[in-house]
Amino acid sequence: xxxxxxxxxxxxxxxxxxxxxxxxxxxxxxxxxxxxxxxxxxxxxxxxxxxxxxxxxxxxxxxxxxxxxxxxxxxxxxxxxxxxxxxxxxxxxxxxxxxxxxxxxxxxxxxxxxxxxxxxxxxxxxxxxxxxxxxxxxxxxxxxxxxxxxxxxxxxxxxxxxxxxxxxxxxxxxxxxxxxxxxxxxxxxxxxxxxxxxxxxxxxxxxxxxxxxxxxxxxxxxxxxxxxxxxxxxxxxxxxxxxxxxxxxxxxxxxxxxxxxxxxxxxxxxxx
Ligand SMILES: [Zn+2]
Ligand SMILES: [Zn+2]
Numbered sequence: 001x002x003x004x005x006x007x008x009x010x011x012x013x014x015x016x017x018x019x020x021x022x023x024x025x026x027x028x029x030x031x032x033x034x035x036x037x038x039x040x041x042x043x044x045x046x047x048x049x050x051x052x053x054x055x056x057x058x059x060x061x062x063x064x065x066x067x068x069x070x071x072x073x074x075x076x077x078x079x080x081x082x083x084x085x086x087x088x089x090x091x092x093x094x095x096x097x098x099x100x101x102x103x104x105x106x107x108x109x110x111x112x113x114x115x116x117x118x119x120x121x122x123x124x125x126x127x128x129x130x131x132x133x134x135x136x137x138x139x140x141x142x143x144x145x146x147x148x149x150x151x152x153x154x155x156x157x158x159x160x161x162x163x164x165x166x167x168x169x170x171x172x173x174x175x176x177x178x179x180x181x182x183x184x185x186x187x188x189x190x191x192x193x194x195x196x197x198x199x200x201x202x203x204x205x206x207x208x209x210x211x212x213x214x215x216x217x218x219x220x221x222x223x224x225x226x227x228x229x230x231x232x233x234x235x236x237x238x239x240x241x242x243x244x245x246x247x248x249x250x251x252x253x254x255x256x257x258x259x260x261x262x263x264x265x266x267x268x269x270x271x272x
Pocket of ligand 2: 021
């Protein structure tokens with residue numbers, strides 16, 4: 001291909017990463033300062049820290065959000081180019097796990113809640129055991145069915161990583177597309193859209209594979225989905241902002257009109 005045929009790189013005045021962890025998450029060692037420095041280095045403009053609060057059987061101590069907020073707010077003014085929001089990643093499962101998570105976050109300022117499923121039938125989808133005896137199709141169907149139930153009994157702003165069921169999977173092709181599970185995606189998206197919520201494009205599931213999910217995001221848009229958030233799910237500084245520009249391109253290609261950021265649990269729409 002001649003140089004004149006190279007696709008033009010799109011330029012965005014904003015670049016968001018709305019799924020970041022710090023050492024306040026039970027599965028991250030990353031100091032807040034290191035995450036902030038990495039966000040600046042990655043050219044991000046809007047970020048949100050979404051430390052884990054899990055009462056769903058995941059074996060992690062829920063984040064001390066008040067202490068996280070205090071440490072963060074003490075140094076936030078040193079990062080004038082970053083719009084920083086305070087969030088949590090709620091491990092969605094049962095009405096009781098939802099209640100305990102919100103009770104844990106009571107009296108803590110939060111701008112954003114991303115609701116995620118990590119546990120299916122008492123097994124953490126992170127572990128190889130989840131995939132034992134399951135085909136890729138079975139692993140994804142069980143996950144999406146759980147997601148469909150969990151979103152209806154949990155309080156959150158945006159549904160996290162719909163493709164977590166493939167992130168750590170052992171199958172030769174990990175990609176997910178709409179045509180694989182049309183009824184399940186439609187069911188989930190109808191509910192998300194009707195209730196004014198949004199979905200996340202999470203770049204971590206792609207790992208080093210080509211980006212996937214265009215057909216999924218396209219269908220979400222077709223059913224009336226207006227906005228997405230974009231997240232790297234970085235637990236380490238070197239992952240902060242990973243492939244978020246590519247995810248923004250994917251949202252744009254699917255016809256999504258807005259990338260959302262959040263303050264006080266309310267979305268702010270940014271046209272793309
Ligand atoms: Zn997660
Ligand atoms: Zn996460």
